[in-house]
Amino acid sequence: MHRSPVRRLAGALHRRPGLRLTALLSAPMAWLVLAYLGSLGVLLLSAFWTTNDFTSQVEYVWNTDNFANILSDPVYRTVALRTLGIAVGVTVVDGALALPMAFYMARVARPRSRRLLLVAVTAPLWAGYLVKAYAWWVMLSHGGVLDWAVGTPGFGVPAVVITLSYLWLPYMVLPLYAAFAQLPDSVLDASADLGARPWRTFRSVVLPLVKPALIAGSIFTFSLSLGDYLTVQIVGGTTQMLGNVIASDVTLNLPMAAAVSCVPVLLIVGYLLAVRRTGAWENL
Amino acid sequence: MPGQMRTVASTITNENGFYLVSGVSSARRMLGIYVVMTVTLSGVSKKFGAVRAVDGVDLEIRSGEFFSMLGPSGSGKTTVLRLIAGFEEPTTGTVQLAGRDVTRLPPFDRDVNTVFQDYALFPHLSVRQNVEYGLRVKRVAKAERISRAEQALATVHLEGFANRSPAALSGGQRQRVALARALVNRPSVLLLDEPLGALDLKLRLEMQSELKQIQREARITFVFVTHDQDEALTMSDRVAVFNAGRIEQVGTPAEVYERPATPFVAGFVGTSNLVEGETAAKILGSHGSYSVRPEKIRILPPGTAARGDEVAAPGRIADVVYAGAQTRFLVDLEAGGRLTALRQNRDEDGDEALRHRGAGVVLAWRRTHTVELTQAN
Structure with missing residues (x-):
């Protein structure tokens, strides 16, 4: 054939x-x-080069001065810790906001309002990043909406946490929503059947089952916050994050910028290892 | 409160042979027959939107019995189970457990446990942790918790599986874990929602006899939902046959099978021949609807006279269906209509049986095996 x-x-x-x-x-x-x-390899390599102080030319001399600098200079340490604190703060705020929101959307709301809520949560993703950041600048400024309603914290670390929490919230809500939607009704029924009141069912059954989604969401909010440098410029006042240090070093001292950008990378890798380990512990 | 209820309930059913008189009709009380009603449903209806899933059900389940709710899917049997468990609240009517009105009580305040159709094991907990869950929630001391969990796992023959994850178990093993997780709480009533539906035939038969044995030994009231009439007939003390949200008949397996009350019961529980109208008038001498089971019918050579206590109807074999152990003969009656007669293949093999196609015969069955049906309202 x-x-x-x-x-x-x-x-x-x-x-x-x-x-x-x-x-x-x-x-x-x-x-x-x-x-x-x-x-990534080039980034790591260039972190071990150095810059001529007079000409600002990169010299391909293998050394670890940049990293020694970061560890010894208290300014770098402060900025790194502040960045870490902001990223943790944003993650906690988003987790606290997204858990009840996603629960309501997935398990309480009727199909019609569920669709509307999904659109409402994802709608900010369609708008430009700068538009949203400047919108918060307007709201947070003295005499702005927030000031008029409850009082504004002014521009600084709290403003950065608020704005970043707003920006990354959908990345926390969506995985949690999917996890809540996938929870079988019968498992919740079984918990109640065995004598557990709603709060106990939430702690012992719901939360452990949505934990992977919570961790997935937190990886987004944590790493996106670590890498951000625009929001802090707009609503952070004089606050500096690692991203700002990198941005200002990029033109003058590229190897130093490369070395600094290894810090968030290491933090994220550390976080990934940490959540992997807790997951492993839970499954033992 | 639930703890208190539990002690009372176990006193009733297990140890002292002492009966609490509650939910017992006054007529029975006067006769001195104390039958304990563990579950009593009175005028229970449940609407989901415009759909009446359960439509005016009255039900009394006795303490310690194996009670089956049998019906096709959508007949309301699972909803009734969920009403007893407390997952649903009835639109009208009341639910009583051991004489106490629990209609508005949530599931966690009821002394019943459920084995779910999909098992509903907690995927993030080990087998042991699954079984211990109910005891942990009720703050049972650790030593007792461990020994009771081990005992429950031994009851379902899963001693070596305590540290496994449910995901690492077969369907039959998961089913046993679900059973152990419910039994460990020593409920007064165990609700089972088609627990054997997902198992293959061999395993299902095994589990049927094991469930029955566990029920006898633990002396727990079992309320068993199934759509499988064989399962209901072989396992139950009593069966309720559901259709379209109502109960068509409640009785022992023999009663339901031998004396079906309605055409639906006759057709759903086993196979049945319906004799009605003109045919009934010619053969039986009266109009109405009657049921005759195929295995009750004898096939005789043409011209044979039936015995005195028998009804006889001449006809011709229209078709022969060979089914291994039995052969079904489809016979067109001279009086009109077609009956199925079932015969064990004791003396004939398949080829011989098939040769009877087209032959004239006389069908005969005992008059008492003709069951008059009342039309369901």
């Missing part, structure tokens, strides 16, 4: 799963390795 080349190719691919996988994944894998891991 005659078979067309396309059919023969399809047949060959069907018989060899390895070949199929190679054909499918080689392009995206190449992109990942070259563009993503490659740039």
